[in-house]
Amino acid sequence: MKKLLLTLVIAAIGQVTFAQQSGRFRMGLDLGPAIPKGGGIGALVNLEPKINVSNNMNVGIRFGIAALAKDVTYYDVTEDYEGEVSANASIAGTFDYYFNNGGSNFAPYIGAGFGYYTLSSVEFDSSVIDDPDTIGNLEASFKWGPMVRAGIELGKFRMGAEYNFIPPSDLQNTSGDVIGEAINQYFGFTLGFYVGGGRWRGI
Numbered sequence: 211m212k213k214l215l216l217t218l219v220i221a222a223i224g225q226v227t228f229a230q231q232s233g234r235f236r237m238g239l240d241l242g243p244a245i246p247k248g249g250g251i252g253a254l255v256n257l258e259p260k261i262n263v264s265n266n267m268n269v270g271i272r273f274g275i276a277a278l279a280k281d282v283t284y285y286d287v288t289e290d291y292e293g294e295v296s297a298n299a300s301i302a303g304t305f306d307y308y309f310n311n312g313g314s315n316f317a318p319y320i321g322a323g324f325g326y327y328t329l330s331s332v333e334f335d336s337s338v339i340d341d342p343d344t345i346g347n348l349e350a351s352f353k354w355g356p357m358v359r360a361g362i363e364l365g366k367f368r369m370g371a372e373y374n375f376i377p378p379s380d381l382q383n384t385s386g387d388v389i390g391e392a393i394n395q396y397f398g399f400t401l402g403f404y405v406g407g408g409r410w411r412g413i
Contacts, residue, residue, distance in 0.1 A: 232262050236260050238257070240254075244396050351379050366404055
């Protein structure tokens with residue numbers, strides 16, 4: 211009887227220590243600045259439901275919106291142009307691994323994902339271009355791309371950095387010829403929190 215009681219106590223302590231239990235559901239919200247490749251500034255918001263597949267790993271689906279001012283490059287013009295701010299939406303499958311053994315609220319992590327990005331149409335000031343045949347706009351398009359990230363969790367709060375490797379979009383003129391491209395890659399710094407899923411350190 212004493213051995214059975216001891217076994218139950220040890221199992222209970224293990225569940226408390228690894229409060230980030232396998233099979234638990236959690237919901238996270240992150241937001242912060244976004245920096246397009248090549249410069250500029252923007253903002254992003256991510257909503258991410260997850261499930262813990264083990265005490266130190268989870269998988270999820272990230273729903274994101276990033277407002278960016280894209281850099282537009284004309285192949286036949288030496289200058290670059292910055293487009294208007296546009297909102298890009300994305301949905302991506304994610305995986306995170308945590309370097310935490312359950313003894314602390316501090317949990318560093320690394321993660322990756324792959325998703326589907328909807329890129330909004332972009333208009334820009336082309337008044338400085340002499341040749342009207344080179345005037346064009348970026349139409350709305352869709353791209354697949356990977357994402358990598360790293361950061362820390364402290365209790366229920368989360369801080370991280372991510373990079374989204376989205377392929378560039380083609381810029382076409384009124385005849386349908388490709389005359390340039392817009393860079394879609396961006397870096398994000400996020401602050402946020404999550405609910406559910408337990409805590410990294412037991413009570």
